[in-house]
Amino acid sequence: MSAPNCLRGLVRPSATIPISAPRSAAPRAAPIGLARPAPFSTTALNARRQDPNQQGGGGKGHVRQGKKLKLGKFKKTAVESKGKPPLPGERRAYRKRITLSNDNAIPVPWLKDIGADGLANAQNIARVLALPEEVQDQLRASEAFKPTQCWGMFRKPSLLVRKESVDLMNRIQTSVDNKQTLRLVVTGDKVTGKSMMLLQAQAHAFLNNWIVIHVPEGQELTTACTEYAPIPNTDPVQYMQPVYILKLLQSIKRANEKILAKTYTMTGHPELPQNITPNTPLLALCNAAKEPDSAWPVFQALWNELTAHGTAANRPPILLSLDGLAHVMRVSDYRSPAFERIHSHDLALVRLFTDTLGGAVQFPAGGAVLAATSRNNAPRSPSMELSLAQREAEQAKREEVPQKDPFFRGYDDRVEAVLRSVQVIRLGGVSKLEARALMEYWAASGMLRATVDEKAVTEKWTLAGSGVLGEMERAALLTMRI
Amino acid sequence: MASSRQGLSSAIRGISRRLNGGKWQALEQQFQSLRLSPSLIRGRRCLSTESEPNQLAGQPPITAAPEIDVDVLVKRYRIAKHARPVPVSPSYFSRTPTFNDRYLALEKLAKTYANLPVIPAADAERVAWKTLADLRQSFGEPVKATDYVKCLAIVKRLHLIHPGLKPNAVTEALQDFKRDVQAFLNVPKPIPIDKFGRALGVGRRKASTARAFVVEGDGQVLVNGKTLADYFGRIHDRESAVWALHATNRIDKYNVWARVEGGGTTGQAEALTLAIAKALLAHEPALKPALRRAGCVTRDPRRVERKKHGRVKARKGPTWVKR
Numbered sequence: 001m002s003a004p005n006c007l008r009g010l011v012r013p014s015a016t017i018p019i020s021a022p023r024s025a026a027p028r029a030a031p032i033g034l035a036r037p038a039p040f041s042t043t044a045l046n047a048r049r050q051d052p053n054q055q056g057g058g059g060k061g062h063v064r065q066g067k068k069l070k071l072g073k074f075k076k077t078a079v080e081s082k083g084k085p086p087l088p089g090e091r092r093a094y095r096k097r098i099t100l101s102n103d104n105a106i107p108v109p110w111l112k113d114i115g116a117d118g119l120a121n122a123q124n125i126a127r128v129l130a131l132p133e134e135v136q137d138q139l140r141a142s143e144a145f146k147p148t149q150c151w152g153m154f155r156k157p158s159l160l161v162r163k164e165s166v167d168l169m170n171r172i173q174t175s176v177d178n179k180q181t182l183r184l185v186v187t188g189d190k191v192t193g194k195s196m197m198l199l200q201a202q203a204h205a206f207l208n209n210w211i212v213i214h215v216p217e218g219q220e221l222t223t224a225c226t227e228y229a230p231i232p233n234t235d236p237v238q239y240m241q242p243v244y245i246l247k248l249l250q251s252i253k254r255a256n257e258k259i260l261a262k263t264y265t266m267t268g269h270p271e272l273p274q275n276i277t278p279n280t281p282l283l284a285l286c287n288a289a290k291e292p293d294s295a296w297p298v299f300q301a302l303w304n305e306l307t308a309h310g311t312a313a314n315r316p317p318i319l320l321s322l323d324g325l326a327h328v329m330r331v332s333d334y335r336s337p338a339f340e341r342i343h344s345h346d347l348a349l350v351r352l353f354t355d356t357l358g359g360a361v362q363f364p365a366g367g368a369v370l371a372a373t374s375r376n377n378a379p380r381s382p383s384m385e386l387s388l389a390q391r392e393a394e395q396a397k398r399e400e401v402p403q404k405d406p407f408f409r410g411y412d413d414r415v416e417a418v419l420r421s422v423q424v425i426r427l428g429g430v431s432k433l434e435a436r437a438l439m440e441y442w443a444a445s446g447m448l449r450a451t452v453d454e455k456a457v458t459e460k461w462t463l464a465g466s467g468v469l470g471e472m473e474r475a476a477l478l479t480m481r482i
Numbered sequence: 483m484a485s486s487r488q489g490l491s492s493a494i495r496g497i498s499r500r501l502n503g504g505k506w507q508a509l510e511q512q513f514q515s516l517r518l519s520p521s522l523i524r525g526r527r528c529l530s531t532e533s534e535p536n537q538l539a540g541q542p543p544i545t546a547a548p549e550i551d552v553d554v555l556v557k558r559y560r561i562a563k564h565a566r567p568v569p570v571s572p573s574y575f576s577r578t579p580t581f582n583d584r585y586l587a588l589e590k591l592a593k594t595y596a597n598l599p600v601i602p603a604a605d606a607e608r609v610a611w612k613t614l615a616d617l618r619q620s621f622g623e624p625v626k627a628t629d630y631v632k633c634l635a636i637v638k639r640l641h642l643i644h645p646g647l648k649p650n651a652v653t654e655a656l657q658d659f660k661r662d663v664q665a666f667l668n669v670p671k672p673i674p675i676d677k678f679g680r681a682l683g684v685g686r687r688k689a690s691t692a693r694a695f696v697v698e699g700d701g702q703v704l705v706n707g708k709t710l711a712d713y714f715g716r717i718h719d720r721e722s723a724v725w726a727l728h729a730t731n732r733i734d735k736y737n738v739w740a741r742v743e744g745g746g747t748t749g750q751a752e753a754l755t756l757a758i759a760k761a762l763l764a765h766e767p768a769l770k771p772a773l774r775r776a777g778c779v780t781r782d783p784r785r786v787e788r789k790k791h792g793r794v795k796a797r798k799g800p801t802w803v804k805r
Contacts, residue, residue: 189712429709432700454734455731455733455734458700458701458733458734459701459728459733459734461701462701462702462703462710462724462733463710463711463717463720463721463724464710464711465703465708465709465710465711465712466702466703466709466710466711468709468711471711474717475717475720479717
């Protein structure tokens with residue numbers, strides 16, 4: 001007897017034993033498991049079904065057909081493990097990840113990059129322009145992109161230049177030219193492009209080598225999701241948020257690396273952990289914050305340096321912006337040691353922003369403070385809503401300016417003081433010309449499979465409630481209809 | 483038998499002639515239903531107005547007969563007090579006398595007015611004639627289907643007589659064959675376009691009612707003061723709301739200002755479809771076939787199905803419980 005047959009004689013007789021193949025077919029020295037050729041199948045499931053080894057034996061034994069009497073009524077079936085659970089933070093990272101390009105999208109040949117004054121030029125109204133690579137990195141560093149925006153559908157991140165964006169850039173540019181600080185709030189309905197307007201302003205600032213400080217979400221500061229600590233020697237007590245400020249410092253550093261390297265300190269900062277002498281690049285000052293403990297003093301030093309007035313100071317213009325204004329215009333979820341709720345304006349970073357928005361701080365080389373309201377998960381802030389409505393009515397020189405409701409006591413004087421003299425831009429739908437430019441870009445990218453003509457443009461424009469951009473995206477890009 | 487009946491009638495006729503001159507025919511008609519049945523008169527004496535021979539002696543030869551007192555006659559000749567009435571219609575004892583009479587009358591009319599000019603069927607006023615079931619119901623008679631068909635052919639032929647020349651008798655005869663409710667008289671009022679160029683259309687679906695003012699414009703839509711995107715969260719609902727404009731390629735030609743109430747979002751959106759379609763038809767009536775193909779003309783009559791006893795909802799069965 002040959003060796004394989006001898007070995008087979010030692011195995012227990014059962015159905016799992018393959019029938020011995022004719023000697024001519026089976027190779028002589030083949031091991032037992034490989035005696036039968038592997039069955040042809042395309043999937044693992046089919047493979048298992050076809051495999052005769054799995055059917056009869058395998059330790060489970062015979063399975064009775066038909067109904068079975070269940071004795072244990074509530075016996076739970078063992079839950080099969082579904083693989084490795086995601087690591088902590090993995091799901092959130094997946095949810096918040098930002099994809100800026102899609103290799104499957106068709107590159108648009110006529111797409112041009114934005115120049116330094118591309119967004120302030122009225123000739124570019126109703127044109128789609130691409131963001132240069134460098135600016136993309138800077139915007140990503142300052143967290144200007146949001147995961148809900150449709151960047152991941154196109155080859156290159158591109159912007160539609162609207163009438164309002166040119167208007168805003170011109171206002172900013174004028175104030176910078178006059179070394180003044182523009183204080184402005186962008187408001188409007190849901191998905192009308194408020195955050196996108198902030199992004200365009202930042203892109204304009206980066207293209208013109210300004211310094212950009214951007215707070216991507218107001219709610220991260222006030223919903224008590226980051227650490228806070230009272231700042232010593234302040235009366236009334238202010239609170240710093242060291243972890244958040246460290247993160248902010250790092251994003252400022254990454255976004256404005258070049259310009260910070262070329263800007264130097266005017267005074268020394270011996271109180272910081274690293275001794276900063278005069279004429280040190282501001283980048284080094286930013287690098288001084290390694291730990292959350294030192295974040296607030298470093299940030300304060302940076303802020304003082306940036307806003308220092310004087311002829312010797314060669315300061316760049318500054319753009320300070322915040323998204324989700326309603327969250328910083330209310331009483332925060334933080335508690336004082338007396339367990340009273342802390343007003344948002346007592347948080348040091350928020351106060352810094354609101355003071356600037358209120359006009360207490362003037363940037364040496366001019367600049368802008370922008371805030372955008374949000375319609376997603378935004379708390380009601382009656383004072384903010386009223387103030388914005390009043391400013392809007394005043395700017396439009398309407399006869400009727402909305403007044404306070406005398407029977408309502410939810411108003412907040414501190415909020416009203418901040419918003420007493422800001423400018424307001426209200427965003428609505430885009431014009432049909434702009435809508436057409438955008439749809440042509442979508443069609444050229446292969447994302448909209450339709451002829452872009454007057455009828456198609458008007459249809460999407462109407463479905464989107466007179467050209468609300470986010471709704472146009474929903475109606476044209478995010479539906480499954482092809 | 484026949485002579486006795488004739489005698490009675492001639493006697494009565496003689497009285498009536500004397501009493502009211504030439505109006506005997508009408509009287510005879512009145513008495514026609516009172517004709518005595520032959521079985522009653524059988525074997526009786528012939529009635530006549532001749533006076534008895536003993537009275538005849540001293541009288542002048544021609545005298546007026548005395549007045550007939552029916553009560554006396556009844557007493558004297560033992561006639562039954564209640565004479566059995568004989569029906570006017572000869573078809574009384576058929577199963578369908580009403581129908582038969584109408585049918586015969588119509589045949590007679592058709593023959594009489596066969597030479598009057600007719601108008602083409604398309605030009606005649608549209609009339610809903612009674613169906614066979616309606617006819618049976620209204621006459622209370624088991625009318626045969628074949629008779630009904632024949633009768634209706636005559637009715638329709640008479641209906642085509644030129645309306646200027648149609649005799650009243652024909653109009654009255656046809657009246658019995660018209661349905662009580664004439665659906666063709668229920669003509670929708672044309673929607674006017676007011677001085678601002680607005681047309682108001684009303685549409686309904688489920689529990690929703692929509693009123694849409696449609697004006698010439700550039701595709702703006704306001705529903706209850708909000709834009710389409712604000713009012714309808716679902717893209718599908720927005721599309722159904724402006725479907726009438728979309729299906730006819732008119733979405734960039736009109737503006738819509740609408741008021742919707744009642745029901746839910748789907749009902750409101752589809753009520754708007756109908757409202758906008760109707761208002762659009764006021765502007766461009768030629769779009770009706772296109773709108774009908776797009777399903778924007780007919781109201782969807784479906785409503786919430788009622789709940790039934792023994793069921794959790796309209797049809798959902800209760801959960802099966804063992805014992």
